[in-house]
Amino acid sequence: MGLILKFFGHKLLKLCLLLVAASILAFVLVSHSPIDPVQSYIGAEMTRVSPEQQEEIEAYWGLEKSPVEQYLQWGKAMLGGDMGMSLIYRSPVIEVIAERFLASFALMGLAWGFSGLFGFLLGIIAGMREGTWVDRLIKWYCFMLASTPAFWLGLVLLMVFAVWLGWFPVGLGTPAGILAEDVTLFERVQHLFLPALTLSVVGVSGIALHTRQKLIEVMHSEYIRFATARGESGLPLVRRHGIRNILLPAVSLHFASFGELFGGAVLAEQVFSYPGLGQAVVQAGLGGDVPLLLGVVLASTIFVYMGNMAADGIYQLVDPRIKRGGTSR
Structure with missing residues (x-):
């Protein structure tokens, strides 16, 4: 205790x-x-x-x-608990942040979950197929995503799926002219899909490349060779000996990406006019709204720090040696 x-x-x-x-x-x-x-x-x-x-x-x-x-x-x-009044919204800063944070949390939560899941799966596939065309294709895909700005990808998705095909709304968090209590869950998901897809696609590359490299290192280790000599191979070998050793670094890296996730959310929310914290901080900066800007800075700092602290907590739960002062990091 x-x-x-x-x-x-x-x-x-x-x-x-x-x-x-x-x-x-x-x-x-x-x-x-x-x-x-x-x-x-x-x-x-x-x-x-x-x-x-x-x-x-x-x-x-x-x-x-x-x-x-x-x-x-x-x-x-x-x-004293008073964050001041927003010059732009004419409302208490704490109320503006609370309302915008829920929208941003839904956006970043979906993007964070999908990017971690797909990035981890792509990294495992690339690591298992090292040197093959599958590995080269995944690496090319990840390097291309790593050099793609979030706002540019958002504009492309907006033009293709919202303007040309008309499958999704052009922007905003809910349909215009409809009361909040009358908005359905399906309509909210429709407005959330493209911004979340933009953030998740951009965040895949780091997790995938890191997982691939760690899995390759594990697959060339001595105990993997010993397991192979005992007759283990393929997916069972990776699942039993590989994933266990690469999961912890991948989780830590993914939690540490909260700062990049928030930065990408700022750009995505601007492109899609999504009413979140990212859009609020841009408006506060352009409008000289000091109380709101400081409030958003504090909220985003706490958000990123809690992500890093959660990574430390997961480290200690997954690897008990850290509690005893081990050097497993």
């Missing part, structure tokens, strides 16, 4: 330090942005607003203070 508390205490301390560093970096970058948050807040009516009214708006949002004072004021409110 003591080791568990020490483990989580250490992780919590690192998370707190990481959140402080990420928030400071994001605040410094936003402070040096050429975008005027007051102008973004007012919009096209900027010419009709007097200088006095602009000063009142700056005072209301605390923009007349120095960047250090603004950050300290935000940090004090943050410790």
